[in-house]
Amino acid sequence: MNIHVAGENALMIYFGQDTSPAISARVQQIAGRLPALLGDQLLDLIPSYASLLVLFNPLLTDHLAVRKAIKSALAEGADSEAHEGRLLELPVYYAAESGPDLAALAERASMSVEEVIALHQRDEYRVYAIGFAPGFAYLGQVDERIAAPRLATPRQKVPKGAVAIADRQTAVYPAVSPGGWNLIGLCPTPMFDPTAEPNMPVSVGDRVRFVAIDRSEFLSLGGELSEGSWR
């Protein structure tokens, strides 16, 4: 375990070099303990794959005191029960019209489009981090056979609900945004709603499984297909 200075009001805890559910669970556990230890001195926390950024108010405390609090959170050891997180099923309309990179991804993997769709649904994914944009959840890890590098030229406009793969990560774009991930389908479930409570259907540590739906189910669940929205 390493604690590093990140900035005037930030310490970074590194838990390892890899992506694994065990490391992620440990990140979550420490993130859960720090608010009680730091109180008002804590500004925010950013948990990620194998790290936790601790942001504090430098007018109320200093890096030495925060480091001490972090060490005491780490010293408590692992909880006996592993936190499983909730399981959420997300419907996906996988098709050429909803997933413009599906065919290329299948070709790259030397398998059929149906096999890619089946593999993407087969595994349960863990929410490793939330960031990049409001409600963007990094899910991992997809089967190595359907892992794919980011596009050489990112798209100017990826539609809301786009289900995508980059390396061994997968995600649902919560809103229209630029993006370089490979698009394989569309999900009608909103991933971020500023007016809802909670704003997101998942939080870090939860699990997600994708379930295929057809075009009419997608439309009846409120999904939208916008012509030419990929450009």
Place this chain on the structure above:
Amino acid sequence: MSVNIVSPGILALLQDAGRFGKHQIGLTNGGPMDPLAFHWANRLCANPAGATAIEVSVGGLKLEAQQALRLAVTGGEMPLKINGVPTERWQTHCLKAGDRLELGYSQRGCRAYIAVSGGGFDVADDFGSTATVVREGIGGLNGSALKAGDELACHADLDAQCWRVPAAEQPIYSKQVTLRVIPGYQQHSFSRTQQRLFFHNSFEVSDRCDRMGYRLTGPAVSSNIEGILSEGICLGAIQVPADGQPIVLMNDRQTIGGYPKIGSVLSLDLAKLAQLLPGDKVSFTPITIDCAHNALHLAHNRFIAAQLEPLCSEEK
């Protein structure tokens, strides 16, 4: 009571002190790019710290008072006119109904702040803050930058004294600044030679600079790692992508990223960087986190201890 935006100029945003505690759903901080100028504007209006004000970038804003009110303009050197008559920044002004305020384009300094007395502009919170982050569509009026025709509600507070920020406390905006850096994050992935290159050369502010980040151009600095597992990014973090051109991450930065970082700029100096325009020069100097801590406390205490100067009636 309200103020009417006649023209927003290049970019005008409602900002309070920023949105905190929401990184876990992916929301960034927003907030004033130059907090010192922002806090002075609110103090001139006797507002609570962090009251909602307008941040004007580069210039060109015009507004009209719908009722009598007091306001203050601080920050970048944008020529200020009230009803066409040039007047001073860094002080409170009394406007009557129908009076027009205009900020010209800046020669030095990129961000100015307009605060209004009576507790600032009255705008509904979004996730605990009024800070506008256009990229997220959150804060301000419907998540957008101010537009011509926007009406900003405010409250009366007319019998109070008008004030001026003492000359010694008014920042001088330069076209060349040295930014103090707390080395950290992946600093050790930059060799001694590369760190020397970074700390002993000057960089230029490119035209790719916005509220998310300032991309600098200069000698290429290389790290011995290409990327890292995506991790949290703090304010001021300096990320160095493969092309070796550093990007200093500002208020509207993404919360998570995977580029190596050499350290983070002291927030007091980020405010100076935020006042630079493309073509201006920056250099970096390393400081310890303890020095950073002391600098923050000293700056805070200096702001608290400084006294505003009362204006007599003919100066209003």
